[in-house]
Amino acid sequence: MPEGDTVLQTAGRLRTALAGRILTRSDLRVPRFATADLTGRTVLDVASRGKHLLTRMEGGLTLHSHLRMDGAWRVYAPGERWRGGPAHQIRAVLANTEHTAVGYRLPVLELLRTRDEDQAVGHLGPDLLGPDWNPDTALRNLLSDPARPLGEALLDQRNLAGIGNVYKAELCFLARVTPWLPVGDLAAPTAARLVTTAKQLLEANRDRPMRTTTGAVLRGHAPHERLWVYGRTDRPCLRCGTPIRTADQDSRPAYWCPRCQSGPTR
Template sequence: MPEGDTVLQTARRLHRALAGEVLTRSDLRVPRFATADLTGRSVLGVVSRGKHLLTRIEGGLTLHSHLRMDGAWRIYRPDEHWRGGPTHQIRAILGNSGHTAVGYRLPVLELLRTADEEKAVGHLGPDLLGPDWDADAALRNLLAAPARPLGEALLDQRNLAGIGNIYKAELCFLARATPWLPVGELPGATAALLVTTARQLLEANRDRPVRITTTTARSRTATGQASRPGRPSENLWVYGRTRRPCLRCGTPIRAAEQDARPAYWCPHCQSGPTP
């Protein structure tokens, strides 16, 4: 599932291609909105909210989409071949004279009034990359259910919006806690530092084509020590590194399922319960 930084980059690409231009092509390939015609309307802008995309269109309309596991928006020029997938996977087409945005495998696609956007995203916690970011509110949300496993709490977009499975694994490592440690067992300073580090990691990667967590200058471990710079081929501390040596101590990284997703941790560097 795309993380908040990836969704922000997608919003930027869509904004550059569509904003300020009149739609000359509109095709929403979902039954509920199949007859909707947006041609002749200008796109006002595209923004991200956590992992959600909001394409605002003239006339008080918003096209809300979510990528979930394998959805994607691709931008094409008029003479460019569409390479995002087979035609039957296309769920949305928005085009103007210079660009065509094609949404593939979008599990969430709905047209709503811009005034009703909160119905789609109002449940989200503070957006790690948004203007509404509030570290204190995010921390309160995270600690509201002290018995909840840390990994699950980090992925809950109602607590703070933008963390996916990659950042979950990396943040647990930097906090020196396994993903199964109850949130309430984190020392208070560690919990607050975790929220701050989450913001720093996503901010550091919002403009990068490749996500890196091991060389983020300001990221800190739970002990306050600066994160060890990783080599170019080792951009992540633990995610996807099963059985490979920990970049900090050399212990083989382990993986197990948590809430139907893989969770990664170092048995030496991270404390807490494990499967």
């Protein structure tokens, strides 16, 4: 699942390709908006809000999309072959004279009035990479249900927006607790530090092509050393050497070190 930093980078690529230019082609391949024609409109901006993308156009229209598990936007030059997937996976095409943006496997694609964007993103908590970031509000949201497992609370975009399964696993490791620990069991300093660390990690990776939470970004580091626990099942913990374990949590894999992280496990 794309995380907030990935979505921010996607918004940047789309903004560079589309903003300030007139659409010469539009094709929304979802039944509800299949007849909508955006040709002739100027794209004003492309913004990210948590994991949501908002492509704003003149005339007060916004194209709202969400990548969820495996959606993607690709940008192509004129005449360049589209390589994002087979044609039947294309859900949107927005083009001008210089670029073509193609949306693949988009589970959410809707056209709405810009003034009504809150209908799509108004439920979100503070955006870790947005101008509305408020650590106090994020912490209060995160702790609002004390019995809820920490991993689930971190993924709930109503608490704070931008954390996906990668950052969930890494944040739990850095807090030295398992993803199944009830958030109410977190010590107050640990909870506050968790929110601060989440902000720091996403900010550090907002412009990086390769995400890292360990700081291993220099040449010579193996890919599996860039993250503490995520995707490292049975590999030795980078801190203590104990094999990393994985189990299901709310239909997603959870990773943890059984020695470095305390709390209940699956």
